[in-house]
Amino acid sequence: MSDNRPxxxxxxxxxxxxxxxxxxxxxxxxxxxxxxxxEAARIKLGAYAIDLVILDIxxxxxxxxxxxxxxxxxxxxxxxxxxxxxxxxxxIIGLEMGADDYVLKPFNPRELxxxxxxxxxxxxxxxxxxxxxxxASYAFGEWVLKAGERTLVDREGLSVPLSTxxxxxxxxxxxxxxQVLSRDQLLDLxxxxxxxxxxxxxxxxxxxxxxxxxxxxKDPALIKTVWGGGxxxxxxxxxx
Amino acid sequence: xALLMGIALFVAQAINFALLLNERQxxxxxxxxxxxxxxxxxxxxxxxxxxxxxxxxxxPLRSVIATEESLVESGLxxxxxxxxxxxxxxxxxxxxxxxVRAAEVPVDRERxxxxxxxxxxxxxxGPPRQLLIFSVEVARGEWLNIRWPxxxxxxxxxxxxxxxxxxxxxxxxxxVLWIGxxxxxxxxxxxxxxxxxxxxxxxxxxxxxxxxxIQRLIATFNDMRTRLLxxxxxxxxxxxxxxxxxxxxxxxxxxxxxxxxxDQERERMIATVDEMSRTLEDILSLARLxxxxxxxxxxxxAALVEAVVEDLRDLGHDVIHEAGSRLPASVRPVLATRAIxxxxxxxxxxxxxxRVRVLHWGxxxxxxxxxxxxxxxxxxxxxxxxxFVRLETSRNRQTGGTGLGLTIARSVVREEGxxxxxxxxxxxxxxxxxxxxxxxxxxxxxxxxxxxxxxxxGTPRT
Numbered sequence: 001m002s003d004n005r006p007x008x009x010x011x012x013x014x015x016x017x018x019x020x021x022x023x024x025x026x027x028x029x030x031x032x033x034x035x036x037x038x039e040a041a042r043i044k045l046g047a048y049a050i051d052l053v054i055l056d057i058x059x060x061x062x063x064x065x066x067x068x069x070x071x072x073x074x075x076x077x078x079x080x081x082x083x084x085x086x087x088x089x090x091x092i093i094g095l096e097m098g099a100d101d102y103v104l105k106p107f108n109p110r111e112l113x114x115x116x117x118x119x120x121x122x123x124x125x126x127x128x129x130x131x132x133x134x135x136a137s138y139a140f141g142e143w144v145l146k147a148g149e150r151t152l153v154d155r156e157g158l159s160v161p162l163s164t165x166x167x168x169x170x171x172x173x174x175x176x177x178x179q180v181l182s183r184d185q186l187l188d189l190x191x192x193x194x195x196x197x198x199x200x201x202x203x204x205x206x207x208x209x210x211x212x213x214x215x216x217x218k219d220p221a222l223i224k225t226v227w228g229g230g231x232x233x234x235x236x237x238x239x240x
Numbered sequence: 241x242a243l244l245m246g247i248a249l250f251v252a253q254a255i256n257f258a259l260l261l262n263e264r265q266x267x268x269x270x271x272x273x274x275x276x277x278x279x280x281x282x283x284x285x286x287x288x289x290x291x292x293x294x295x296x297x298x299x300p301l302r303s304v305i306a307t308e309e310s311l312v313e314s315g316l317x318x319x320x321x322x323x324x325x326x327x328x329x330x331x332x333x334x335x336x337x338x339x340v341r342a343a344e345v346p347v348d349r350e351r352x353x354x355x356x357x358x359x360x361x362x363x364x365x366g367p368p369r370q371l372l373i374f375s376v377e378v379a380r381g382e383w384l385n386i387r388w389p390x391x392x393x394x395x396x397x398x399x400x401x402x403x404x405x406x407x408x409x410x411x412x413x414x415x416v417l418w419i420g421x422x423x424x425x426x427x428x429x430x431x432x433x434x435x436x437x438x439x440x441x442x443x444x445x446x447x448x449x450x451x452x453x454i455q456r457l458i459a460t461f462n463d464m465r466t467r468l469l470x471x472x473x474x475x476x477x478x479x480x481x482x483x484x485x486x487x488x489x490x491x492x493x494x495x496x497x498x499x500x501x502x503d504q505e506r507e508r509m510i511a512t513v514d515e516m517s518r519t520l521e522d523i524l525s526l527a528r529l530x531x532x533x534x535x536x537x538x539x540x541x542a543a544l545v546e547a548v549v550e551d552l553r554d555l556g557h558d559v560i561h562e563a564g565s566r567l568p569a570s571v572r573p574v575l576a577t578r579a580i581x582x583x584x585x586x587x588x589x590x591x592x593x594x595r596v597r598v599l600h601w602g603x604x605x606x607x608x609x610x611x612x613x614x615x616x617x618x619x620x621x622x623x624x625x626x627x628f629v630r631l632e633t634s635r636n637r638q639t640g641g642t643g644l645g646l647t648i649a650r651s652v653v654r655e656e657g658x659x660x661x662x663x664x665x666x667x668x669x670x671x672x673x674x675x676x677x678x679x680x681x682x683x684x685x686x687x688x689x690x691x692x693x694x695x696x697x698g699t700p701r702t
Contacts, residue, residue: 160539165554
């Protein structure tokens, strides 16, 4: 039988995770290979055409971050990290190593499937280098958006916290400056993560974002409404 | 202390001074009384034997003078002690007289003496300013008198003594202050280190300085500090191990639950596992709180609250929010977010809906979260913020949960130097007020208002 199912390599030292996860992902239309350590993972990576790697950070011997760096050094293969720690630094380091997404243990399997699909969709669309979860900082207008820390900082160093929706929206805009983005595009670009989060309208979020970053929210200078088109960030963006 | 020492020193000097003055005073009279008494005794003897009074040529002023009235006029203040010495000298010599008088008068009253005062005869201490006048009534209307100069009283004496006192005082004060500082500086350092000691503090051991007792105290403190840090480190390692060891089986259980055929059973299992995961995370984060590595930064609190509210709304919670103006504060954003989120989630959980607003009040930001739920019985209102407390009321029984949300919120806020207050609203429902100092955590690591809340927001006690 020809197998068009995406081939996922699952790297985790815990058999109690590997086995049920393999069964669950199999039921959801993925083909799974398992590896219990980094060494086995390298062998599988050489032997099969893998589409995506799910990688546990904490493993005895060579850990997940090191393997992640190794994979990223030679390929654009999508990677989702699994971590048992909640410290924010783990997330940032993981993303700096080039991971596409991460989940916290114990994770919701349905959410994991949603993220796998989102990451694969981005990879398939050739948009893999434009990962929404970046760690770079972007300067535009009077502001700096620090994607790794998910904060927006003004010229005086005051952080202006953003909700997840606002952050995703702003990140989509600053990574595509001076491009007109339709509401559909924005919805698609910002939906990557928390799946339940975006039943609210893009317009609503744009107006909230304007209230935070525009000098005069009624006469926006940064996020312009394009008649019949959508929205565009009209400022120059410098990637720091 | 310097004041107390000064007073003690002054009293001691004053007593010394009085004793010295008294002695000087009596010595001042000794010589004149002795001389005058001798001459008077001679004169009285001569007179009683019928011999004429002889005037000393060499010393006319200090000769005995016979008069009909006493030279010691009745208005003068009489020197009773001198009189009694004169009287006893006379009676020792076997002489009987009617009356004895003695008085001290200024030189100016006696013309001859005043003229003499200018002469060079009084070199040394200078001319006398006072005279002692002795007067003996040998028979009715027959007085024998003699005047004797007094050495000038030592007027500088008082000043010299005062100066002496001041010098001793200054020298002692300097010594005491130096000793005080020498002992007090290490003690101050120790107090500072004790106040600042916390799992997050980067302060090092206190160098043992000062007197031996204090050095021992500091060494003991350093030992205790090391033991505490070891215990905290051990707690962290233990928590990390618990976290990892429990998260993996929970993840496994969560995955296996998806394979349960019966829909209802599966969803119940998933809900239970999720509840266990949340409880585990609550316990871990509460235990980790004191050692958060997150640095404080300047954050717009109004925007932070708004972001939390928006995220919760996106999750389908009913949250009403009054947008406020920009409010910069020094906080640790992840921790502050957690506290505010807990309060809002709590309000939604028990009250169905939350109303949130941010106020700027003096040196504080106040974040108020209100709900329309049943509130909390007054007697439980403090207890509900202590960890692992289950109220015997509907509030917890219906909903389950560890009830750690408020505990975490309060711990976070206290870490930030603020306070959390719960109160039942008169209209019904609960109001949680979270107060954060805008300037950030107080340097000494204490909440700005101590254990009890600042009741007067306008003038916080610092």
